Amino acid sequence: MAARPCKTVGYTTNSNPNDAATALNILISMPPQQADKAAQWATAMQSRLPSATVSIDNGGEITQTVDYLLTWQPRADLLSQLTHARALFTASAGVDALLHDPNLPACPVIRLRDAGMGEQMADYALYACLHYARGFDRMRAEQTRSQWTPSAGATSRKPTAGVLGLGTLGCVVAKALVAHRFPVRGWSRRQRELDGVLSFAGSEQLPDFLAACDILICLLPLTPDTHHLMNANAFAQLPSGACVVNLARGDILVEADLLAALDSGHLRGAMLDVFAEEPLPSSHPFWHHPSVTVTPHIAAETLVEPGADQIARNIERLEQGKPAIGCVDRTAGY
Numbered sequence: 358m359a360a361r362p363c364k365t366v367g368y369t370t371n372s373n374p375n376d377a378a379t380a381l382n383i384l385i386s387m388p389p390q391q392a393d394k395a396a397q398w399a400t401a402m403q404s405r406l407p408s409a410t411v412s413i414d415n416g417g418e419i420t421q422t423v424d425y426l427l428t429w430q431p432r433a434d435l436l437s438q439l440t441h442a443r444a445l446f447t448a449s450a451g452v453d454a455l456l457h458d459p460n461l462p463a464c465p466v467i468r469l470r471d472a473g474m475g476e477q478m479a480d481y482a483l484y485a486c487l488h489y490a491r492g493f494d495r496m497r498a499e500q501t502r503s504q505w506t507p508s509a510g511a512t513s514r515k516p517t518a519g520v521l522g523l524g525t526l527g528c529v530v531a532k533a534l535v536a537h538r539f540p541v542r543g544w545s546r547r548q549r550e551l552d553g554v555l556s557f558a559g560s561e562q563l564p565d566f567l568a569a570c571d572i573l574i575c576l577l578p579l580t581p582d583t584h585h586l587m588n589a590n591a592f593a594q595l596p597s598g599a600c601v602v603n604l605a606r607g608d609i610l611v612e613a614d615l616l617a618a619l620d621s622g623h624l625r626g627a628m629l630d631v632f633a634e635e636p637l638p639s640s641h642p643f644w645h646h647p648s649v650t651v652t653p654h655i656a657a658e659t660l661v662e663p664g665a666d667q668i669a670r671n672i673e674r675l676e677q678g679k680p681a682i683g684c685v686d687r688t689a690g691y
């Protein structure tokens with residue numbers, strides 16, 4: 358393998374013939390600007406699977422069998438070289454970019470489930486809901502005019518939060534909002550049961566779901582079915598004065614339609630962490646729009662330690678002939 362053995366943790370092989378991970382080659386491939394992160398993953402994986410050979414991709418030709426790849430944004434010519442990979446692990450929850458790679462091997466693709474991201478997502482979503490529920494957006498606008506308006510329009514009714522996507526992260530977010538006494542509704546492909554959450558499923562129930570979402574929070578995966586799902590038609594179905602929070606992927610939302618809905622006054626505000634183009638170009642109208650808050654794709658970062666726990670456990674399961682947990686359904690796209 359034309360890859361750098363993980364020097365920080367040593368390079369060991371066959372030290373324990375009874376270890377399920379004996380002689381396994383695990384390659385870690387991240388973009389060059391993520392070299393520190395790759396090293397952290399290598400250390401974490403090596404400590405969990407001491408008999409495996411954990412290497413960091415150095416951008417060269419792969420000359421040795423790779424049993425497992427752990428990657429985020431693999432380089433363009435990598436996947437076509439992994440003809441014998443037993444599984445690909447993503448260091449992320451989303452797999453949209455990987456699934457579009459024409460050289461993706463036929464082996465299972467396994468994503469992270471939560472890995473520390475749920476709590477961060479819940480914090481972001483809660484911040485957004487409180488921001489709008491307490492009228493901080495309006496007070497911020499008033500501050501720019503040196504305007505003192507003591508009544509923030511407090512009512513006993515909290516706005517209804519609607520979570521698009523009740524998967525791993527959507528469930529954590531929905532539960533956190535319920536715990537903070539927001540009325541919560543959720544939408545997924547299949548019907549989900551979640552305490553305190555009014556559940557809707559499938560495209561036929563989307564209009565009913567949207568009709569009462571004062572704050573719409575997107576935690577859907579980007580798939581052919583969800584691409585541009587948040588469009589003019591969906592925004593028109595939200596109550597007047599609703600807010601939109603996109604924490605998932607930029608291409609789920611039609612940015613021009615969102616701007617039009619904000620500028621018409623139908624929507625009150627948007628808090629956006631993800632964009633069609635990232636980094637968000639400096640000329641993009643979102644940067645200076647008074648009703649838009651921009652954050653640079655930081656809603657939830659994968660935490661290496663819980664992520665490595667999951668991946669090591671999955672490698673052990675696969676080596677024992679058991680199915681991995683978190684396998685991506687390539688047909689559904691997530």
Ligand SMILES: NC(=O)c1ccc[n+]([C@@H]2O[C@H](COP(=O)([O-])OP(=O)(O)OC[C@H]3O[C@@H](n4cnc5c(N)ncnc54)[C@H](OP(=O)(O)O)[C@@H]3O)[C@@H](O)[C@H]2O)c1
Nearest residue numbers: 450451522523524525526545546547578582604605656657
């Ligand atoms: N901004 C960030 O920093 C950041 C960080 C991490 C993740 N993310 C994004 O968050 C997304 C969600 O992550 P996750 O781990 O929660 O994913 P997940 O566990 O796969 O959950 C996806 C949810 O979306 C629902 N869904 C998928 N397609 C649908 C459709 N066509 N119609 C209705 N519902 C649909 C699923 O329905 P079922 O329950 O019926 O399957 C499921 O409830 C990721 O894909 C990623 O893009 C962003």
